[in-house]
Amino acid sequence: MLFCNFYNLDNTMDNKVRRMLCAVFAGMMLVLCLAAAPAGLVRAADASMLPMYRRAVDLPQGDLSRLAQVIRRAQDGEEITIGFLGGSITEGRGAANIQDCYVSQVYKWWYDTFPQAKINVINAGLGGTSSYLGVHRVDEEILSHDPDLVFVEFAVNDTLDGACTNSYENLIRKILLSDSHPALVLLFATNETGDSAEEAEAELGRYYELPMISYGKAVLPEVEAGSFAWYEIAEDIVHPNNRGHAIFAGLITMYLEEICSRLDRIRIDEARLQSYELPEPITPQVYQDARIESAATITPSAEIGYGVYDFNYHFMDNWYALEEGSYISFEVEARGIGILYQRTEEGTFGQYDIYIDGVCVRTLDGNFVRSDGTETEAEALYASPDGERAEHVITIVKNPASVNVDFVIIGLLLS
16 A cells, blocks of 8 residues: 555554555655656557557456446546555556556546546555455455545466455455445456466456456557567566556556446446345355454464564564564464565575464465565465354464574464
8 A cells, every 4th residue: 555654653653543644645645746747648549559458348347337426426526536456566566656657647547537526546556465465454455445446456466276266256245345335347467478367357257247457468469469579568577667557557547438438328227336235155255354463453362572563664563573482372263364474585584383273384484585475475374164263372483493583473364
């Protein structure tokens, strides 16, 4: 999420208040940056974009009631809040500046197209993370702001196994059933080889009748045809550069312009503008109450050698093991348990064992290589075999073979 760390704030200040202040400050900075953005940066209606656009939206577009209603409200000058939830591409990786990333360019389209409306944007992109972490953080980072429209982008980071299909469907349902009844648009990014979870995620999009836009379907045929090379639109095998972000934004804004052009002809299902009965879930609905518990929200049942710091750049109130023999334990009631922890490329962190109810379920390494991981790592540790909540004890201790002591627990992932 776009926010900054306020290190000089009173340590006793409520965590939610700090996050709100950070989000407000980030929003102000985004508006200032966008004011300097080149005019017409995101209006990508030139002829070269049209073939890419047609492929990008060559998917069932579902029910447009909520999206059309948001656009009508913007035309009427109402306040509109738009949330973006995703990985590093959504966060802006590869763009030279904040105003060059696709989220900022889409925001600028709304800002320019509806000058009579107040447009708010929340960028909850976080590098290297999947919908498993997304479903745990969407409440606080997106839904707590009562969004009118949410874009979700996890196709590159989600794996092709059932676990991410499960978390992705839970995320879809969580957003659609939230109190502000937001419109939801699914975005599918890609890497150079086309490996992504788009097919599985698009199947869920069809099932829930959601609008979908595929960056992969747009650009990969152009690369294959020689229209441009992958590295002309990307800084590496995954992340778009400025040109790639402009294409991604252009696909989204062309879609929005198309909706605007036929707004009067779109049939509105009034029932879908409020809470409505979703189709039966395909996967177990175990993450509807998923959340992150940090040092600000849960107290350890036992703890030795840990301090609380704002170590991670995105999440506050982390537990930091600093002493030999550091030990921490929690008593929780949950059906699903995971952990969010910090890793470093410097090789200075230790390895820690995670016990649930006395059984070692995982050894976590606080170190990683950039080409094979990320610094903010989420891992699922336990799922109830019967889907029921029960009391559990989580204990985290240094592995006996670990040379280093340092280890950072960002939070517990509970559902």
